[in-house]
Amino acid sequence: MRHLASYILTRFLLAIPMVFIMLTIVFVVLRVMPGDPVNAMLGGHAPQKVIDKKKEELGLNKPIAAQYVDYLGKLARFDLGDSMIFKQKVSQPIIEKLPATIELTLFGLLVSLGLGIPLGASAARRRRSGGDFGIRLYANVVYCIPVFWMGLLLQLIFGIFLGWFPISGRTSPRLEVSSFSKTGFYIIDTLRIGNIGAFGDVMWHLVLPAFTLGIVLSGIFVRLTRANMLDVLKSDYILAARARGIPERRVVYNHGLRNALIPIVTMLGLQFSLLLAGAILTESTFSWPGMGRLLLERIYLRDYPTIQGVIVVYTLVVSAMSLLVDLLYAAIDPRVKY
Amino acid sequence: MKRISALFLVLGFALSVSSVWAQSTLVYGTTDKVTDMDPASAYDFHTWEIFQNVSSGLMAYTPGTTNLVPALATGYTINAAGDEYTFKLRKGVKFSNGTPFTASVVKWNIDRVAKLNGDPAALVTQYVKSVDVVDDYTVKFVLTGPLSYLPALVATPTYFPMDPSVYPVDKIAKDVGELTGGEIVALGPYRLTSFKRDEEAIFEANPNYWGKEPGIKKIIIRYFADATTMRLALEKGEIDLAFKSMNPSDVNDLMKSGKFNAVKIPGPQIRYLCFETSESVFTNKALRQAVAALINRPEINQKVYLGQNAPLYSMIPMGMSYHTDDFKTAWGDGNVAAAEKILKGLGYTKDKPFTFDLWYTPSHYGDPEVNMAEVLKAQLEKTPLVRTTIKSAEWATYKQQFNNKQMPAYFLGWYPDYIDPDDYTSPFAQTEGSKGNGIFFSSKVWDDLFIQEQQTTKDAVRNSTFAKMQKMWTDEVMTAPIYQGNLYVFSKKNVSGVKIGPTLIFNYDQLKLAK
Numbered sequence: 001m002r003h004l005a006s007y008i009l010t011r012f013l014l015a016i017p018m019v020f021i022m023l024t025i026v027f028v029v030l031r032v033m034p035g036d037p038v039n040a041m042l043g044g045h046a047p048q049k050v051i052d053k054k055k056e057e058l059g060l061n062k063p064i065a066a067q068y069v070d071y072l073g074k075l076a077r078f079d080l081g082d083s084m085i086f087k088q089k090v091s092q093p094i095i096e097k098l099p100a101t102i103e104l105t106l107f108g109l110l111v112s113l114g115l116g117i118p119l120g121a122s123a124a125r126r127r128r129s130g131g132d133f134g135i136r137l138y139a140n141v142v143y144c145i146p147v148f149w150m151g152l153l154l155q156l157i158f159g160i161f162l163g164w165f166p167i168s169g170r171t172s173p174r175l176e177v178s179s180f181s182k183t184g185f186y187i188i189d190t191l192r193i194g195n196i197g198a199f200g201d202v203m204w205h206l207v208l209p210a211f212t213l214g215i216v217l218s219g220i221f222v223r224l225t226r227a228n229m230l231d232v233l234k235s236d237y238i239l240a241a242r243a244r245g246i247p248e249r250r251v252v253y254n255h256g257l258r259n260a261l262i263p264i265v266t267m268l269g270l271q272f273s274l275l276l277a278g279a280i281l282t283e284s285t286f287s288w289p290g291m292g293r294l295l296l297e298r299i300y301l302r303d304y305p306t307i308q309g310v311i312v313v314y315t316l317v318v319s320a321m322s323l324l325v326d327l328l329y330a331a332i333d334p335r336v337k338y
Numbered sequence: 339m340k341r342i343s344a345l346f347l348v349l350g351f352a353l354s355v356s357s358v359w360a361q362s363t364l365v366y367g368t369t370d371k372v373t374d375m376d377p378a379s380a381y382d383f384h385t386w387e388i389f390q391n392v393s394s395g396l397m398a399y400t401p402g403t404t405n406l407v408p409a410l411a412t413g414y415t416i417n418a419a420g421d422e423y424t425f426k427l428r429k430g431v432k433f434s435n436g437t438p439f440t441a442s443v444v445k446w447n448i449d450r451v452a453k454l455n456g457d458p459a460a461l462v463t464q465y466v467k468s469v470d471v472v473d474d475y476t477v478k479f480v481l482t483g484p485l486s487y488l489p490a491l492v493a494t495p496t497y498f499p500m501d502p503s504v505y506p507v508d509k510i511a512k513d514v515g516e517l518t519g520g521e522i523v524a525l526g527p528y529r530l531t532s533f534k535r536d537e538e539a540i541f542e543a544n545p546n547y548w549g550k551e552p553g554i555k556k557i558i559i560r561y562f563a564d565a566t567t568m569r570l571a572l573e574k575g576e577i578d579l580a581f582k583s584m585n586p587s588d589v590n591d592l593m594k595s596g597k598f599n600a601v602k603i604p605g606p607q608i609r610y611l612c613f614e615t616s617e618s619v620f621t622n623k624a625l626r627q628a629v630a631a632l633i634n635r636p637e638i639n640q641k642v643y644l645g646q647n648a649p650l651y652s653m654i655p656m657g658m659s660y661h662t663d664d665f666k667t668a669w670g671d672g673n674v675a676a677a678e679k680i681l682k683g684l685g686y687t688k689d690k691p692f693t694f695d696l697w698y699t700p701s702h703y704g705d706p707e708v709n710m711a712e713v714l715k716a717q718l719e720k721t722p723l724v725r726t727t728i729k730s731a732e733w734a735t736y737k738q739q740f741n742n743k744q745m746p747a748y749f750l751g752w753y754p755d756y757i758d759p760d761d762y763t764s765p766f767a768q769t770e771g772s773k774g775n776g777i778f779f780s781s782k783v784w785d786d787l788f789i790q791e792q793q794t795t796k797d798a799v800r801n802s803t804f805a806k807m808q809k810m811w812t813d814e815v816m817t818a819p820i821y822q823g824n825l826y827v828f829s830k831k832n833v834s835g836v837k838i839g840p841t842l843i844f845n846y847d848q849l850k851l852a853k
Contacts, residue, residue: 053455085373168567176538177538178532287567
């Protein structure tokens with residue numbers, strides 16, 4: 001247990017330089033790009049003296065190095081600063097939007113695993129059959145499809161032609177979010193107050209965005225599961241299991257799949273950052289009010305502190321996910337100990 | 339399988355119950371955004387629209403018109419010099435929390451705006467020297483000089499009185515949550531009872547409103563990321579009304595469907611081509627004239643906007659006092675002969691054409707912007723004496739580039755700060771304003787003309803000054819007007835009372851929802 005605590009602490013400390021490097025890159029890139037928040041915000045209406053005053057107020061007239069030191073000073077006090085466009089703390093929109101992104105990415109992850117692992121295992125079981133060929137084709141095709149295009153396709157088919165699912169937002173326009181929203185995780189919030197109608201509405205809105213993200217990423221899990229399963233199915237213990245007359249289905253899914261999962265779990269950690277990147281485009285396609293949409297909007301507005309804040313949070317989430325995956329190894333593989 | 343079917347039945351029932359419950363409420367969709375919930379800082383149309391519904395001004399526009407009428411004031415008088423306005427206030431008016439409205443509240447709010455110096459503060463500080471409380475129901479504005487359009491200025495939310503016990507005196511409220519009591523307390527027909535940025539805003543009728551009770555008790559605004567999604571929500575019946583901003587193709591489709599009420603608003607928005615007049619190739623006004631002659635406005639309107647806007651021949655929009663069609667008289671549309679005559683006179687030939695970069699910004703003014711650039715390029719190149727290269731930059735970069743004189747010709751658009759011809763002309767042709775739009779035009783003659791129209795309250799003087807300016811504009815061509823934008827509101831057939839005039843003020847209290 002002591003070893004585990006020390007491992008977690010080490011990983012946590014390693015995340016600090018990672019955040020620092022990411023932040024430095026973002027900080028410099030934003031400031032060397034043409035355009036600044038004051039120009040984006042005030043348009044042509046404000047007199048020059050107002051523009052100059054605003055720049056001074058926001059510290060944009062200081063050298064980049066001085067701005068950087070100021071920012072790091074705030075960050076060291078866990079203060080992400082104030083938005084340069086809206087008069088609010090950067091942490092405020094992040095706290096508001098993060099639950100939406102987490103809900104979307106978690107369900108996207110569930111869909112990608114729910115599709116990828118069974119399909120990969122099934123393809124391995126029927127190696128070189130028509131089914132195997134079809135599943136591999138599916139994996140290659142979905143992996144190549146850009147996530148926004150998949151989103152548009154699903155919107156068109158299931159939202160517009162068939163009209164089965166809503167195509168935008170987290171809830172129906174007529175549902176008053178303020179009547180149940182507390183944590184920002186609408187699934188939890190609606191269940192907490194026992195509002196089944198609202199819960200159904202929230203789940204209904206989650207279907208297309210989650211499938212958009214999930215389908216695209218399921219391709220890699222199909223290929224990975226299939227490749228690992230093929231290796232595992234050649235192992236001696238699988239041969240022994242078959243020799244003992246254990247039904248093939250049990251051999252494949254109970255004995256084979258669990259052992260094939262370790263590299264998949266590794267990939268899960270790596271794929272999470274891709275999932276977050278995909279969420280940015282998915283959120284835009286589905287008007288999903290999450291961190292991705294916030295990031296895109298604030299990039300257009302050159303709202304430096306909010307962009308930096310979102311990147312810090314993304315980096316921390318990816319680090320946390322990666323740590324979680326490492327800890328999962330121990331649960332899956334008894335040989336791994338911390 | 340049975341369990342799944344049962345679950346679907348329960349969900350379906352619950353969803354239908356919530357739909358029935360929501361029938362008494364109007365849901366309004368928009369792609370706009372709210373900035374700061376503080377009149378000392380907000381400086382954009384949608385946030386102003388919210389303030390216009392939760393609060394009131396001393397003066398207000400009759401819904402759907404440009405007629406200014408007393409609102410919280412019962413009337414005003416002007417001194418002989420034209421630099422002091424005295425407003426008499428309505429008695430017995432109360433804020434939504436019951437606090438009485440008096441002259442000291444008016445003073446407190448205007449002093450606060452000036453002191454905090456937020457984005458719209460110049461609307462006060464440029465014109466108002468002090469606000470004096472004469473008695474509980476009389477307030478005097480002492481101005482920096484004679485001014486004709488103070489009544490229009492006091493109709494802007496920057497001048498709106500809010501409850502002093504709610505807004506912090508020494509800082510801009512960052513969000514509704516920072517207000518004492520967590521709610522805007524003002525004098526409008528509605529209270530903003532809930533606000534979730536980028537998701538929803540909920541308005542409920544203000545029981546203490548001094549005017550007529552609103553037609554609909556509850557209004558929900560839903561915020562959409564894009565126009566197409568909003569259109570689909572309207573078609574699916576998820577929203578009752580959609581406003582700002584639809585794509586031209588969506589407007590056409592919705593019009594043709596005949597399933598919705600459509601209201602066309604002669605918008606106050608104008609679009610025009612700007613020239614950098616101090617250092618670029620367009621320092622020579624003859625070149626600006628040649629470009630102005632080549633623009634074919636009806637063609638741009640037809641090809642890019644499917645005929646939904648109106649060709650514009652002056653910077654002062656149609657429907658506003660003093661508007662004239664001088665560009666039509668002077669240059670017409672697609673006048674290749676006139677342009678060639680100018681260009682040949684300057685020594686340009688087919689082998690040595692006049693070349694320049696034409697800039698647009700791809701998302702700030704909507705998707706059709708690139709099409710407008712392409713159509714204009716084709717129009718300009720109808721003569722072999724002109725060759726243009728289209729370039730683009732995102733808004734933040736674009737703005738910086740025109741401020742730094744890096745773009746010789748570029749598209750801009752204008753929504754007015756206040757409804758007066760001055761706001762459509764001085765920001766482009768008066769020395770100080772012109773800099774802010776990257777034009778850098780400066781002329782004593784023009785500056786004097788502006789001082790003349792700004793300081794007089796005599797209609798005849800303003801009329802002749804603006805008539806003269808519009809004629810002179812066709813010679814200087816610091817900007818070339820292109821079109822005046824129309825806006826469209828689409829609503830379900832059971833929604834009525836949409837009255838939005840050229841001021842773009844949308845009074846929710848006029849709306850009605852039939853069963």
